[in-house]
Amino acid sequence: MKYDKLEVVDLCVCVVNNKHANDQAQEKEILKGVNLEINSDEVHAIMGPNGSGKSTLAASIAGAPGYKVTSGDIILTVDGKTQSLVDLTADERARAGIFLAQQSPTAVDGITLSNFLRTAKTAIDGVAPNIRTWIKELYDTMELLKMDKSFASRPLNVGFSGGEKKRAEILQLEILRPKFAILDETDSGLDVDALKTVCDGINRAKTDAKFGALLITHYTHILDYIKPDFVHVFANGEIVQSGDSTLAKKLETSGYEQYTK
Amino acid sequence: MESALTDKQIISTLDEYKYDWKDEDVAGRSAKRGISEEVVRNISASKKEPKWMLELRLNGYELFCKAKDPDFGPFVDKTLEDFDYNNFKYYVPPLGEGISGSDSTSNWEDLPESIRSTYERLGIPDAEKKRLVAGVAAQYESEVVYKSIREDLAKLGVIFVDTETGMRDYEDLFREHFGSVVPGDDNKLASLNLAVWSGGSFVYIPKGVRVEIPLQAYFRMNTQNLGQFERTLIIADEGSDVHYIEGCTAPIYLENSLHSGVVEIVVKKNAKVRYSTIQNWSTNVFNLVTQRALVHEGAQMEWVDANIGSKVTCKYPTSVLVGAGARAETLSIALAGNSQMQDTGAKMIHLAKNTHSSIVSKSVSKNGGRTSYRGLIKISKGAAGSSSNVVCDALLVDNDSRTDTYPRNVVEEEDVLQGHEATVSKINDDQLFYLMSRGISEQEAMAMIVRGFIEPIAKELPMEYALELNRLIMLQMEGSVG
Numbered sequence: 015m016k017y018d019k020l021e022v023v024d025l026c027v028c029v030v031n032n033k034h035a036n037d038q039a040q041e042k043e044i045l046k047g048v049n050l051e052i053n054s055d056e057v058h059a060i061m062g063p064n065g066s067g068k069s070t071l072a073a074s075i076a077g078a079p080g081y082k083v084t085s086g087d088i089i090l091t092v093d094g095k096t097q098s099l100v101d102l103t104a105d106e107r108a109r110a111g112i113f114l115a116q117q118s119p120t121a122v123d124g125i126t127l128s129n130f131l132r133t134a135k136t137a138i139d140g141v142a143p144n145i146r147t148w149i150k151e152l153y154d155t156m157e158l159l160k161m162d163k164s165f166a167s168r169p170l171n172v173g174f175s176g177g178e179k180k181r182a183e184i185l186q187l188e189i190l191r192p193k194f195a196i197l198d199e200t201d202s203g204l205d206v207d208a209l210k211t212v213c214d215g216i217n218r219a220k221t222d223a224k225f226g227a228l229l230i231t232h233y234t235h236i237l238d239y240i241k242p243d244f245v246h247v248f249a250n251g252e253i254v255q256s257g258d259s260t261l262a263k264k265l266e267t268s269g270y271e272q273y274t275k
Numbered sequence: 276m277e278s279a280l281t282d283k284q285i286i287s288t289l290d291e292y293k294y295d296w297k298d299e300d301v302a303g304r305s306a307k308r309g310i311s312e313e314v315v316r317n318i319s320a321s322k323k324e325p326k327w328m329l330e331l332r333l334n335g336y337e338l339f340c341k342a343k344d345p346d347f348g349p350f351v352d353k354t355l356e357d358f359d360y361n362n363f364k365y366y367v368p369p370l371g372e373g374i375s376g377s378d379s380t381s382n383w384e385d386l387p388e389s390i391r392s393t394y395e396r397l398g399i400p401d402a403e404k405k406r407l408v409a410g411v412a413a414q415y416e417s418e419v420v421y422k423s424i425r426e427d428l429a430k431l432g433v434i435f436v437d438t439e440t441g442m443r444d445y446e447d448l449f450r451e452h453f454g455s456v457v458p459g460d461d462n463k464l465a466s467l468n469l470a471v472w473s474g475g476s477f478v479y480i481p482k483g484v485r486v487e488i489p490l491q492a493y494f495r496m497n498t499q500n501l502g503q504f505e506r507t508l509i510i511a512d513e514g515s516d517v518h519y520i521e522g523c524t525a526p527i528y529l530e531n532s533l534h535s536g537v538v539e540i541v542v543k544k545n546a547k548v549r550y551s552t553i554q555n556w557s558t559n560v561f562n563l564v565t566q567r568a569l570v571h572e573g574a575q576m577e578w579v580d581a582n583i584g585s586k587v588t589c590k591y592p593t594s595v596l597v598g599a600g601a602r603a604e605t606l607s608i609a610l611a612g613n614s615q616m617q618d619t620g621a622k623m624i625h626l627a628k629n630t631h632s633s634i635v636s637k638s639v640s641k642n643g644g645r646t647s648y649r650g651l652i653k654i655s656k657g658a659a660g661s662s663s664n665v666v667c668d669a670l671l672v673d674n675d676s677r678t679d680t681y682p683r684n685v686v687e688e689e690d691v692l693q694g695h696e697a698t699v700s701k702i703n704d705d706q707l708f709y710l711m712s713r714g715i716s717e718q719e720a721m722a723m724i725v726r727g728f729i730e731p732i733a734k735e736l737p738m739e740y741a742l743e744l745n746r747l748i749m750l751q752m753e754g755s756v757g
Binding site: 076077078079080103104105107108109113114116119120122123124125130133134137138169186190 | 703704705706707708709710711712713714715716717719720723724726727728729730731
């Protein structure tokens, strides 16, 4: 089997603050040379304190506005085809196989969750899903995620609770079957039962799509449900230590303080 | 229920302005430009009108000559600088001189091939066949060329004819109401319409008759520099119910055309009228329209007004609540793209006790387009216990576009409730990124956001019109990215 691969090479990223259109844009360097290699079917956990740049890494890979790559590269290999993502727009990256589950996804009024998902599925697959199997797949997946069917016809994330938004993100992950999934603090704000439901969804999607996963988290709890192959400690915009799942256990007792001095 | 048309299908229908085909311009070529008393007399003679109508027309012409241009919006900010009343052709009978709407057919086969194919391309006969409409009136240039009404409705006494036929065959009813809602001296363009009106619909719904599916009028301008001045009169007798829809298209020419219709609606006691407009004129049409309803005791008036096309639109459907307990609602959508100006809104005049009105306006500006919400709420002395609520939301797609809000409130009564909310928002980067991060292109994502923004109003339209509106929005969003 040919493995797909997502590589982050010496990546430096600035955050561009465009709040004052007339002023010189403020730039602040957040990522200072990140290296990472994720193969399909691998789980990489990135752990680290608040403000260390973990979410910036996630946003940079997905192509969010306001993040500028100043040097380095993000390289994606899918089905033997290798390309740099840096100059691609967010939608092109998504169609190439990248998926970002956001920490707090925005609400969009007037677009139903089902309509949104169907449009996204059509964009990514290049063909519209068969209408009959589509509805069944959507509802079955929602049921597994313990989402009420009514969410399908509600406007996207409008009035959703934190937990409901997380479920909706994982619903998208399961339906869109990416090549690489970046899960940005998907565990935050979830109670134990909800965490299990959401992690079951991630595991189902991973079993099905065999994607490589980048799991960003503060806490080790999620790693009880989703076994990481690699654990990286992130501090001050770079990876400061890497290891296997035993590193997470160590962090549980020792904390991040040793890395931030 | 999600819309039956997927976004993919909407995209696949993307095209240039879809209605930009031109038919052979035989009738229009020979018509002269400009307005004069002679032109007014010729229109009247050509229609073989009774003398009283000629007198009304001449009065309208006199009022037009004396009147000043309106003193607001596009009339004062130079948008209408290149607007010249003498640049238009005031009367173009499409089937030849002396053939008016009274001679219009109810058989598509009777129409010349070029005109018939126009309506076929617009899908009108098809909608009629599928019984999506209860009656059709099709106006081409200055005259109605086709009209039909479902037999069962005709048997109940429902009248749906061109205005000329209304004047000739239902003279008493016609004279009683013609000009009673929009008088000749209302504004300069209404005076002009009175002088040179041609075509439009005459609708009468008898007491207690409910017309379940809409009546549709379709307006098409083909001739360059045409002025289209249709005049529509709708009378909904006590306890009746009707939905009337008008749609408008024109080809794109280098030179401008003028559409200046007048719509008068009388909603009698406990009756209900809904009037929907999908205005999609090409972007060289000045669309300066006067539409007004008199709403009697316990009656209800609803305007659904979607303005997508035209170069400049000035249009403020007005409801005059003259009877106690009368209600009116206006839902307004305006989309302004490059070089377009949509100056739209609504007026509510409360003249009786316990009358209620609501205005919801949503506008979208992009590529340098301009939208303005212009509204008037007047609650007169004596209209105690009345309420009015206005919500206007504007969405700016980019930094080049502009939106303004001009609400005016005149309240002469104390015991009233009045609300006004206005918001202006820009397409949000987070929303755009979120949709794009799921593989949806920027253009499609923007169109989805815009559609979502106007969805509360779009869902009030019949399905096929809502889909058409969606398609038009997608079309409008084309080229707005970059």
